[in-house]
Amino acid sequence: MQTLVAYVENKPGVLNRVSSLARRLAINIDSLTVGPTDNPQIARMTIVAHTDEKGGHRLEASLEKLVDVLLAENISERSLLERDLALIKVLADQQSRPHLMELIKVFRARVVDVAPESLIIEVSGTVDKIDGLLEVLRPFGVLEMARSGRISMTRGGDLLRPPAPRETQAPAVVTR
Amino acid sequence: MKLTGAEILCESLTKLGVQHIFGYPGGAILPVYDALGKSKLHHILVRHEQGATHMADGYARATGGVGVAMATSGPGATNMVTGIATAMLDSSPVVCITGQVSSKLLGSDAFQEIDITGITMPITKHNVVVSRAEDIARTVREAFIIANTGRPGPVLVDITKDAQQASCEFDWEASTPKLPQKRVRNDHNQEEFDRAVELLNTAKRPIILAGRGIMLSGAMRAFEQFVRTCDIPVAMTLLGIGCFPASDPMNLGMMGMHGEAWVNHAIQESDLLIAVGMRFDDRVTGDLRTYAKGARKIHIEIDRAEINKNVKVDAALIGDARETLEKLIPHIVNPDRAPWLAHIRELRGDSAVRDIQSLPDNGHLYAAHVINDLWKETRGEAIVVTDVGQHQMWEAQYYHHNQPRTLITSGGLGTMGFALPAAIGAKFAKPDSEVWVVVGDGGFQMTMCELATIVQEKINIKIAIINNGFLGMVRQWQEFFYDKRYVATPLVAPDFAALANAFGIRGERITARADVLPTIRSARESKETVLIDFRVEQEDSVYPMVPAGASLHEMIRRPNNPLVETATEP
Ligand SMILES: Cc1cc2nc3c(=O)[nH]c(=O)nc-3n(C[C@H](O)[C@H](O)[C@H](O)COP(=O)(O)OP(=O)(O)OC[C@H]3O[C@@H](n4cnc5c(N)ncnc54)[C@H](O)[C@@H]3O)c2cc1C
Numbered sequence: 001m002q003t004l005v006a007y008v009e010n011k012p013g014v015l016n017r018v019s020s021l022a023r024r025l026a027i028n029i030d031s032l033t034v035g036p037t038d039n040p041q042i043a044r045m046t047i048v049a050h051t052d053e054k055g056g057h058r059l060e061a062s063l064e065k066l067v068d069v070l071l072a073e074n075i076s077e078r079s080l081l082e083r084d085l086a087l088i089k090v091l092a093d094q095q096s097r098p099h100l101m102e103l104i105k106v107f108r109a110r111v112v113d114v115a116p117e118s119l120i121i122e123v124s125g126t127v128d129k130i131d132g133l134l135e136v137l138r139p140f141g142v143l144e145m146a147r148s149g150r151i152s153m154t155r156g157g158d159l160l161r162p163p164a165p166r167e168t169q170a171p172a173v174v175t176r
Numbered sequence: 177m178k179l180t181g182a183e184i185l186c187e188s189l190t191k192l193g194v195q196h197i198f199g200y201p202g203g204a205i206l207p208v209y210d211a212l213g214k215s216k217l218h219h220i221l222v223r224h225e226q227g228a229t230h231m232a233d234g235y236a237r238a239t240g241g242v243g244v245a246m247a248t249s250g251p252g253a254t255n256m257v258t259g260i261a262t263a264m265l266d267s268s269p270v271v272c273i274t275g276q277v278s279s280k281l282l283g284s285d286a287f288q289e290i291d292i293t294g295i296t297m298p299i300t301k302h303n304v305v306v307s308r309a310e311d312i313a314r315t316v317r318e319a320f321i322i323a324n325t326g327r328p329g330p331v332l333v334d335i336t337k338d339a340q341q342a343s344c345e346f347d348w349e350a351s352t353p354k355l356p357q358k359r360v361r362n363d364h365n366q367e368e369f370d371r372a373v374e375l376l377n378t379a380k381r382p383i384i385l386a387g388r389g390i391m392l393s394g395a396m397r398a399f400e401q402f403v404r405t406c407d408i409p410v411a412m413t414l415l416g417i418g419c420f421p422a423s424d425p426m427n428l429g430m431m432g433m434h435g436e437a438w439v440n441h442a443i444q445e446s447d448l449l450i451a452v453g454m455r456f457d458d459r460v461t462g463d464l465r466t467y468a469k470g471a472r473k474i475h476i477e478i479d480r481a482e483i484n485k486n487v488k489v490d491a492a493l494i495g496d497a498r499e500t501l502e503k504l505i506p507h508i509v510n511p512d513r514a515p516w517l518a519h520i521r522e523l524r525g526d527s528a529v530r531d532i533q534s535l536p537d538n539g540h541l542y543a544a545h546v547i548n549d550l551w552k553e554t555r556g557e558a559i560v561v562t563d564v565g566q567h568q569m570w571e572a573q574y575y576h577h578n579q580p581r582t583l584i585t586s587g588g589l590g591t592m593g594f595a596l597p598a599a600i601g602a603k604f605a606k607p608d609s610e611v612w613v614v615v616g617d618g619g620f621q622m623t624m625c626e627l628a629t630i631v632q633e634k635i636n637i638k639i640a641i642i643n644n645g646f647l648g649m650v651r652q653w654q655e656f657f658y659d660k661r662y663v664a665t666p667l668v669a670p671d672f673a674a675l676a677n678a679f680g681i682r683g684e685r686i687t688a689r690a691d692v693l694p695t696i697r698s699a700r701e702s703k704e705t706v707l708i709d710f711r712v713e714q715e716d717s718v719y720p721m722v723p724a725g726a727s728l729h730e731m732i733r734r735p736n737n738p739l740v741e742t743a744t745e746p
């Protein structure tokens with residue numbers, strides 16, 4: 001599993017280019033999340049791919065060749081913070097409710113919706129933590145689940161920023 | 177100045193230095209054609225849009241500049257796909273302009289609407305839809321930059337019809353490119369550089385692998401100086417041919433599947449490979465597990481994605497070939513290569529068996545004879561555009577190119593039908609050069625409609641059809657690996673000479689070896705296009721051959737008496 005971060009132009013079609021590239025390289029994407037950055041023109045992606053280090057390098061280098069990708073970096077070997085968010089709708093009757101509440105506390109999850117027959121639980125954390133919660137919820141009856149996919153950030157002073165905008169562009173004459 | 181989008185396109189192309197556009201009209205691009213008529217641009221009407229893309233590609237390969245192809249929406253655009261893929265795999269700077277239905281119809285399955293940017297996403301370096309006249313000039317400028325910087329490649333610009341028709345202010349100065357601002361990596365890695373120098377200065381049996389990147393970088397002079405300084409013999413990839421003179425004693429010849437036996441043996445025995453602007457294609461390496469096992473590897477390459485893709489390297493020098501070579505040269509201490517060079521000469525000695533000169537003339541015509549005569553007669557100075565198949569390999573083996581960009585061929589995609597249109601493009605790029613097409617009877621039938629383009633444009637190229645009555649390269653595989661079951665490879669063809677005549681082109685048919693030279697001579701004297709149908713040996717094969725997936729040193733060699741073994745009526 002390889003984790004990459006990419007800064008891309010925040011415009012239509014870019015997601016398609018990125019996913020199409022991974023498909024062309026025969027690299028399976030496990031999760032891909034996109035969201036705008038503090039600069040609305042630029043979006044940040046976290047890509048988790050089913051591949052080895054070599055594939056991670058290839059994906060990184062190939063991504064960076066795309067015109068709309070400003071920066072791509074394989075951060076798998078770095079010290080990372082990873083987060084996944086899940087909403088889990090689980091069956092909850094009078095009997096099971098107390099047990100559920102207990103588990104939710106242990107996992108530091110929250111109940112965000114209560115209905116007579118069910119609860120929606122919001123949990124964020126590492127993939128393992130969410131998988132763990134899911135495991136213990138399963139016997140109660142999981143009705144529905146939505147996961148955001150992973151977002152990652154390198155820790156501390158290890159900054160990954162898009163290049164600062166320049167005012168001028170290189171001259172447009174192409175001679176070789 | 178207020179202009180229509182179509183006029184802006186023509187103005188922009190003119191400003192970018194474009195003189196020729198290869199294309200085919202249709203409804204969705206008609207406004208541009210109307211504007212073309214009023215411009216100074218020379219539009220070459222092709223007979224199939226695939227031809228237009230190959231012509232633009234041939235144009236680009238002959239000069240290093242950008243070639244431009246144009247087509248209408250829908251079927252016009254989809255006909256370009258093969259040509260775009262061909263340019264992509266060989267890193268050729270081609271800009272394709274397609275018409276698109278009006279922006280308000282986009283997504284409605286309108287007449288001749290096709291999502292050509294979607295279709296070509298994996299086979300272009302970049303593509304873009306333009307739906308506003310205001311964006312045309314900037315986008316076209318950007319397309320030219322993208323196509324021909326870094327590792328070159330095709331770019332497609334899809335322009336909606338309403339954008340072509342709308343009028344807006346045209347200000348070239350203000351339409352500056354606004355390409356996304358990417359991080360600039362500092363590719364120079366001193367550690368890798370020092371390691372490369374160390375490897376270069378300590379190797380005992382080094383070989384340089386020279387690829388097309390040298391040509392793309394314009395590094396020919398630096399490369400020659402590099403070879404002289406380190407005194408290391410050079411093996412060429414198919415697409416590298418021409419970047420270093422074939423006549424140079426340090427040039428060993430082509431490597432790989434149909435490379436010279438001694439070259440492949442030398443590579444397998446080497447202790448250092450210096451790959452310059454080549455991408456270790458599987459036709460070059462054979463089985464990767466056994467490829468140059470005793471060799472350390474240095475890779476000089478502009479594209480980071482190529483590093484360690486197929487072959488794990490010991491020192492990666494990422495960047496432009498010329499710059500890197502120039503940086504390396506001062507660090508080289510010239511060691512004694514005599515024993516290694518002598519050993520390679522020994523390896524070479526064993527290959528005389530397949531030398532064309534040792535084949536007796538028993539009345540049969542061999543493709544190798546034709547190519548060899550063509551080489552001698554043109555003194556190796558023609559631009560030769562080859563198609564795909566056996567004749568392509570024979571050309572690479574027997575035509576000795578001394579100048580860069582004089583062999584134009586589809587290597588990565590191996591596109592049959594490439595040669596004739598690509599040669600037309602090359603001729604427009606280099607009108608004063610002699611251009612020869614070397615093409616098989618199969619591939620010629622794929623794009624022979626472009627003969628009409630030749631006539632309409634009154635251009636002068638020479639066409640040598642190596643007519644063996646087979647899809648020869650496939651037949652060869654069937655002979656070697658499928659017990660000679662020739663399924664779907666015997667091939668009926670029209671009388672090519674008569675066909676040429678029907679187009680208004682002089683046609684000749686040659687069956688005897690003695691007639692080859694005189695016919696080539698008389699074709700060269702003509703100021704018009706001449707087509708020569710060389711009826712060659714039907715079941716000859718290209719040797720040596722590394723079977724697909726086999727180790728590079730496991731070559732099938734030419735049987736000792738090929739004439740007796742393979743002779744059939746031509
Ligand atoms: C029937 C058939 C048989 C074939 N048999 C053989 C064979 O026997 N031997 C053989 O060699 N080939 C053979 N080929 C061709 C083969 O498939 C490849 O196309 C070819 O080997 C690629 O050569 P290349 O790596 O030099 O060029 P390319 O594929 O064009 O690669 C060029 C490399 O240079 C890099 N580059 C570009 N610009 C620069 C720059 N400025 N500075 C540095 N690097 C740069 C690019 O990034 C790329 O990696 C055959 C093809 C066919 C169709």
Ligand SMILES: Cc1ncc(C[n+]2csc(CCOP(=O)(O)OP(=O)(O)O)c2C)c(N)n1
Nearest residue numbers: 565566567590592616617618619647648649
């Ligand atoms: C468009 C396309 N279709 C199929 C192939 C597969 N192919 C490779 S070589 C070859 C035979 C070419 O025959 P011909 O043009 O007669 O040349 P020869 O090998 O006989 O010299 C074929 C069919 C290809 N390379 N391109």
Ligand SMILES: [Mg+2]
Nearest residue numbers: 616617646648
């Ligand atoms: Mg043939």
